[in-house]
Amino acid sequence: MAALPTTVHYPASFNDLNSNSSLLITSKAKLKFPNSPSNKTLAHTFHCIRGSNSVCSRRNVYVSNVLHRNREAICDQMNGTLHNLKRWFEFIRSIFPGGSWWNLSDSEHKIDGSTMAAKPLTVWKALRQMWVLVADEKWILCAAFVALTVAAVSEISMPGILTATVFSAQNGDMLVFYQNSQLLIWLCFTSGICSGLRSGCFAIANTILVKRLRETLYSSLLLQDISFFDKEAVGNLTSRISTDCQRLSHTIGNDIHLILRNIVQVTILGIGAFITLMTLSWPLALSSLAVCVLLSAIFLIYGQYQKKTALLAQDFTASANEVAQETLSLMRTVRAYGTEREEYQRFTHWLDKLAFVGMRESVACGIWTLSFNTLYRSTQVLAVLLGGISILSGSVSAEQLTKYVLYCEWLIYAAWRLQDNMSSLLQSVGACEKVFHLLHLPPSSEFLSKGVKLEKLSGSIEFVNVSFHYSSRKKVLILRKANFSIKANEVVAIVGTSGSGKSTLISLLLRLYEPTYGEIFIDGVPVEQMDIRWLRKNIGFVGQEPHLFHMDVKSNISYGYSRSIKQEEIEAAAKKAYAHEFISALPNGYDTIIDDNLLSGGQKQRIAIARALLRDPAILVLDEATSALDAESEGYIKEVLHSLKKNSKRTVIIIAQRLSTIEAADRILVMNDGQVVDSGRHRELLQRNGVYGRLFGIQTD
Known part of the structure; x- marks a missing residue:
């Protein structure tokens, strides 16, 4: 490090250390560090006009401290620079293939930290499922495949005929030139017509695919247990139906049919070009084969990475949609609490994750494009160089080399389109992996079995040792061996504190959930043996x-x-x-x-x-049904309920927090901590001064 001239300026108070002396100091310092091109030297020249030795000594210490602090600051600056250089070096190393920058394992966890449970979906399995959805329209697909084959053969026939036409004109062979020109015109029209027919048929099949995919997915979701919807967010599911299914909107209409066309062309052209190449120059043939193998290996790695990023992108999109739907549907609450900034941060959190994955996928795509173009151009250069050497040596003619170059160009272009469409297909399959997983969820057992249908439902109900917990909270029992019975045509009220299990009883009665333990009987028949749809038609809720x-x-x-x-x-x-x-x-x-x-x-x-x-209905259930009514309407509803009970002979179950609603009930069941702890009429329960008496006292006070 270069020498640093240092001039030290002392504060005014420093000159007053000795009132009897005046001091003038001029300091020049050269600062160098050990283990560097310049050694540390410190030279001070003090010109003391007058003063004591102690004052000069104290001022000398002051100068040393200042220079020491300057040295530490420079060292800190150098350490910071080295640290930044180290960080840049680590970043550059991480962005190379296989580096930590490409790692997506941290993004494969959902909000609760659990990894996605769905098994990876292979492309072959996805294609089979797509075929099942469009199998009824086989005639469209057959017409598309025939048109595809004719168009592909027509296109790959053109380079050879085109070369022969050019060189026949050069040689003055007018008959061959005329015949080849006619054939080229026919091939041009045939290729155009069949290509249009092919694209139209595949587009129709693709529209049918997306329609039936959404229908099947929606049907599968409708047939799930209620517990499924307790775990899955609504915004997430709607995103699967709309966004994920839309990703397949061009799978058949674009990706699959172009893949098939390019496979036909690459197969025929590849075999023909390789045989021709071996006859022309075996080094050129082997070099071209090596380039194709290397491109395939790079594409396999890129394709798997692209499939993973597509799946993560769809999951993050679904999470962002879930936040947006929840926020917009609860906008009044958001405005009331002034949490616009918090909701914005929740939304941008998922957008940041989406950008994180998208950035890496884009860089991977750039690396793939760079690799393909570099190897593609290398193949062209090798073909021209080795072919030119063969012409100079007289082993091949210019017509043969031109035909080969055209076929080689067509072959590489077809291979590029094949891999590009395969990449798009992998991305679509990866994005829709969750959709195919949801399609194969087994329906709820209540829709599979046909139970008993009674001739007439009288409405007697009995709960026998019923216990229940939600699947998401298995350690928390909502009901604990609940036992009670309700007679037919009886008006029964169920009361209790919040969380005591009142509404859970009704959910079990409607078979929205199944009891963990115990049984429920209606007219003496276990509810699990009854036809579920018939039962719900006879219950008004x-x-x-x-x-x-x-x-x-x-x-x-x-x-x-x-x-x-x-x-x-x-x-x-x-x-x-x-x-x-x-x-x-x-x-x-x-x-x-x-x-x-x-x-x-x-x-x-x-x-x-x-x-x-x-x-x-034979059974009418009102779960806090009068909670939103004014006092006048509530009085009318109470009269209606009693008149219905007397005139139409039905069982009425009322769950209420407002105890004034249920004073005239035939019987009141009192619940506490998941159990029925008391029952009786209104006056009887008040006289016992139990849980009901305390609740009634709190409301009346």
């Missing part, structure tokens, strides 16, 4: 939160009703639920399309009650 579809009011009330329904029946059900008046006041009455902002919570709840009443 109104949940805690009113969920209405984006349809007109009439369709929402008649939703799930099997037979044709008249307008008078719909209006009668609406009147019983005290919904007819406000429905009639809507812009289009019963034909008004429902959206989120059109109706209040109480109005939605009354439409849901009208839907349940229209079915005229």
Whole structure:
């Protein structure tokens, strides 16, 4: 390091160390480091005009400290530079093939840290599944394959005929020139017509594939257990149906048919060109073969990496869609709590992961393109050089070499298109791996077995030692040996604190879940032996939160009703639920399309009650159904429930937090910690001063 001239300027207070002396110091220092081209030397020249030796000594120490600090700062700067150089060197080393920069293992984990459970999907298995979806349209595929073969043969015949035509004109052979020209014209038209027919037929088949893929996937999802939807996010599933299936939109129409065409051309051209090449020059033949083998090896590595990145990209896209759907559907909550920035960060978190994978896939694609173009041009140069040497030696003619070069050019171009389409196919299969996994999920057992259908359902219910836990929380028991019975035509209320298992009882009764232990009987028949669809048609259910579809009011009330329904029946059900008046006041009455902002919570709840009443069920379940109603409407609903019970002979189960709703019930079941701890009428339970008495006291206070 070069010598550093240093001038030290002291603060004014330093001159006052000795009041009886005045000091003027001029300091010149040369700073060098050991183990460097220049050694450390320190030369100080002090000119003391007057003053004591102690003052000069103290000032000498001060100068040494300043120079020591300067030396440490320079050392720190050098260490920082070396550290940055080391980091750059490690980064450059990591981006080479096989380096840590290409590692995607950290990205293969989902939010909960668990690796994706789906087994890797091979291309052959994916193609077989695609064939099953389009097998009914075999005539389209047969026409496409015939047109493909004719077009491929026509295209690969052109280079040889074109060469013969050129050299026949050069040699003055007009008859051969005329015949070859006619043949070229016919091949041109044949190739064009068959290529258009081929593309059109494959495009039709591809449209059918995507349509049936979405239909089959949607059908598979509809037949899953409710526990499946407890684990899978809705945004993730909708992304599979829309985005992932769309990735296959050009698989048959573009990738597969071009792959088949190029396979035909590469096979015929490859064999012919290699034989011709061996006759011309065996070194040229072996060099071309080596280039093809090397390209295939590079493509195999790149193809597998591209398939993995495509799968990760679709998973991250699905996660981003899930966040966006959740945020936009809960925008009022987001605005109320001012969490726009947090939601933006949640969304960009997945976009960053998507960019992380996309960047590596793009670099890999660039390396593949670089390798192909370099080897491709090398093959051309070798062909010209070795071919030129063969011409100079007189072993081949210019016509033979020209024909070979044209065929070699066509062969390499076809090989490039083949590998490019294979790359696109691998990317599509990798992106849709989750879709094919969902397609083969077994349907819920309730849709496979046909159970018992009773002639008439009276509505008696019995729970015997029923225990239950959710599959996602196996250590937390929601119900603990629940035992109770409900007589036919009885109005029974179930009350308890939040989380005591009230709504879980109804889910088990509807067979949305199966009990972990114990059995449930309806009219003395175990529910697992009953026909599930028949059972649900005989149970009217109104949940805690009113969920209405984006349809007109009439369709929402008649939703799930099997037979044709008249307008008078719909209006009668609406009147019983005290919904007819406000429905009639809507812009289009019963034909008004429902959206989120059109109706209040109480109005939605009354439409849901009208839907349940229209079915005229043997068992009517109201799970907090009056929670969104005002006091007047709640009073009307209580009167309606009792009149229905007396006139139509049905079992009514009411789950309520507002105890005023269930005072007139025939019996009240009290739940606590997953068990039925008490039962009786309203006054009886108050006199016992148990859990029910405490709950009633809290509400009345």
